[in-house]
Amino acid sequence: xxxxxxxxxxxxxxxxxxxxxxxxxxxxxxxxxxxxxxxxxxxxxxxxxxxxxxxxxxxxxxxxxxxxxxxxxxxxxxxxxxxxxxxxxxxxxxxxxxxxxxxxxxxxxxxxxxxxxxxxxxxxxxxxxxxxxxxxxxxxxxxxxxxxxxxxxxxxxxxxxxxxxxxxxxxxxxxxx
Numbered sequence: 656x657x658x659x660x661x662x663x664x665x666x667x668x669x670x671x672x673x674x675x676x677x678x679x680x681x682x683x684x685x686x687x688x689x690x691x692x693x694x695x696x697x698x699x700x701x702x703x704x705x706x707x708x709x710x711x712x713x714x715x716x717x718x719x720x721x722x723x724x725x726x727x728x729x730x731x732x733x734x735x736x737x738x739x740x741x742x743x744x745x746x747x748x749x750x751x752x753x754x755x756x757x758x759x760x761x762x763x764x765x766x767x768x769x770x771x772x773x774x775x776x777x778x779x780x781x782x783x784x785x786x787x788x789x790x791x792x793x794x795x796x797x798x799x800x801x802x803x804x805x806x807x808x809x810x811x812x813x814x815x816x817x818x819x820x821x822x823x824x825x826x827x828x829x830x831x832x
Contacts, residue, residue, distance in 0.1 A: 660763070661685020661699050672698055675717045681705065684764055687714055687794035692817040696721055697790045699760075702767040709769040713761040714790035718819075721793075724812035725785040733809060737802050738782040746801050753800040754779035757791055776802070 664672075664683050672680040672695050682704045688697035696718040704710050716722050728734075741747045757774040775791065777783030778800075785806045792803025793814060812818060 660760070661687060664698075668695055671695055672717050675719055680717075682710060687790070688814070690718060690817050690819055691815060692819055694718070694819050696814065697794045699764070699794070701764050702761050702770060703765060709767045711761075711770040711773045712775045712787055712790075713757065713764070714775070714787065714794045716786045716790035716793070720812050720818035721789065721810075721814075722786055724810035725789050725806065727811065728785050728806060728809055733806070734782045734785065737785075737805055740802065740805060741780070741782070749801045751779040753791065753795075753803070756795060756799055760795075 662685065664686055668686055669680050669683055672683060672686075675695065680698065682701040683698045684701050685699040686695045686697070687699040688695075690696050696716070698715050698717055699713055700710055700715050702710055702713065716725065741750060754774045757778065758772070761774075775784065776787035778788075782788070782802055785803075788800055788803035789806050789810070790803070792800040792807055797804055807814070
């Protein structure tokens with residue numbers, strides 16, 4: 656196994672993620688993207704959870720405002736519009752490449768035969784979950800996942816602007832406690 660691209664998350668970071676999710680965070684192996692204030696936005700999750708369950712979603716969107724924005728897009732029926740982008744050969748090729756990149760990223764954390772070849776969000780041929788696609792786009796950076804990028808462009812949430820309930824405070828309060 657190669658060296659994972661994320662440092663091991665701290666107890667403070669896990670506490671923030673658990674607060675964001677409203678439940679105990681499971682299988683977090685790193686913080687893949689952050690809010691401008693420093694709070695987690697996307698976590699990297701192990702492909703096999705501690706209870707043995709396979710978990711294909713490496714990049715898990717945790718930021719409440721970001722998840723709400725993706726839920727709003729899904730409720731507004733934006734997914735078929737984004738899926739139509741795959742009719743363009745270049746976009747389809749980039750989406751296929753995003754699928755491969757996602758699988759390669761996850762492979763750094765172990766091989767789980769039950770999810771072999773399965774990435775997230777409907778990749779490589781359909782659009783199924785904007786949360787997963789936006790999480791991948793935020794973690795990998797602009798230009799890697801064209802559908803995730805398009806979803807973020809349509810969202811009423813911006814990664815450059817903090818929308819945390821307590822910007823940066825959650826990490827500093829837990830670290831200080």
